[in-house]
Amino acid sequence: MQTVRLQEIKHPLVSEQNLKLFILRLDELNPEMSGNKLFKLHYNIAEMKKQGKSTLLSFGGTFSNHIAATAAAGKIHNINTIGIIRGDEVINHTLETAKENGMKLDFVSRDDYRRKGSDDFIKMLHDKWGDFYLVPEGGANELGVKGCEEIMQHITINFNYVCCAVGTGTTLAGVANSLQTNQKAIGFMALKGADNITNEIRKYNTNNRFSIVSDYHFGGYAKINKQLSDFVDTFYKEHNIMLDYVYTAKMMYGIFDLIAKKRFGANSTLVAIHTGGLQGNKGFIH
Numbered sequence: 011m012q013t014v015r016l017q018e019i020k021h022p023l024v025s026e027q028n029l030k031l032f033i034l035r036l037d038e039l040n041p042e043m044s045g046n047k048l049f050k051l052h053y054n055i056a057e058m059k060k061q062g063k064s065t066l067l068s069f070g071g072t073f074s075n076h077i078a079a080t081a082a083a084g085k086i087h088n089i090n091t092i093g094i095i096r097g098d099e100v101i102n103h104t105l106e107t108a109k110e111n112g113m114k115l116d117f118v119s120r121d122d123y124r125r126k127g128s129d130d131f132i133k134m135l136h137d138k139w140g141d142f143y144l145v146p147e148g149g150a151n152e153l154g155v156k157g158c159e160e161i162m163q164h165i166t167i168n169f170n171y172v173c174c175a176v177g178t179g180t181t182l183a184g185v186a187n188s189l190q191t192n193q194k195a196i197g198f199m200a201l202k203g204a205d206n207i208t209n210e211i212r213k214y215n216t217n218n219r220f221s222i223v224s225d226y227h228f229g230g231y232a233k234i235n236k237q238l239s240d241f242v243d244t245f246y247k248e249h250n251i252m253l254d255y256v257y258t259a260k261m262m263y264g265i266f267d268l269i270a271k272k273r274f275g276a277n278s279t280l281v282a283i284h285t286g287g288l289q290g291n292k293g294f295i296h
């Protein structure tokens with residue numbers, strides 16, 4: 011097992027309340043297939059090989075970290091990858107790199123994209139692309155959760171809270187599945203209007219050792235403002251850790267705000283998971 015750095019974040023706000031805060035540097039695992047992606051794809055690729063398939067198809071938006079990681083995984087594992095991309099054809103850093111890693115891109119309208127779970131749409135994809143192993147958007151399936159359960163093997167200290175950013179909730183479900191009774195997972199929503207997320211997570215998690223915080227989405231998915239980008243800059247200057255704007259910045263901002271509001275019991279130890287996604291920062295101009 012590759013060693014992952016558990017870096018302590020030293021900050022007056024944290025020490026004043028006798029808290030300890032660490033960040034699990036999954037972002038350092040692999041620059042293109044970093045963070046939670048490695049874990050989400052691991053068992054899916056194993057299953058694909060078991061089924062004797064050689065093509066992996068998945069879905070995402072134009073800035074999708076999951077698409078970037080799937081393409082990189084294709085190159086590393088020598089498998090064909092197809093990305094079904096939402097919206098008009100654009101080539102940005104994410105998609106350019108995906109193409110360089112050998113992914114075939116198929117742009118579909120937003121209406122068609124909404125049908126991505128339906129049998130007739132998937133049949134149409136099979137007619138067009140032939141045989142493939144399908145991984146849902148965001149790597150959100152049972153095998154993705156199973157992989158994310160293994161993230162927790164990298165936390166080798168005693169802790170009370172583990173925090174992660176939430177998109178589909180796959181990572182949070184896996185993390186929560188691996189917790190002891192005295193531990194809790196806190197998921198910070200990266201998008202707005204996720205009323206159903208708790209039910210989605212409960213499909214894969216039965217121990218209920220998680221809660222969702224939805225106050226730090228900054229207006230919605232990939233929405234940022236000066237407050238958030240200043241936070242990212244300061245965090246980088248103080249700790250030499252880059253956060254991604256879409257997910258981990260919002261989580262870390264939320265953690266500091268909750269600490270300031272004294273929401274964690276004194277002497278608690280918190281671990282924040284850096285789930286990577288830094289490739290996406292190249293798409294942000296601010």
Ligand SMILES: Cc1ncc(COP(=O)(O)O)c(C=O)c1O
Nearest residue numbers: 075177178179180181257285287
């Ligand atoms: C960097 C980063 N962090 C967190 C998440 C959220 O993960 P999940 O979809 O499992 O909730 C994602 C989405 O894949 C991501 O790219």
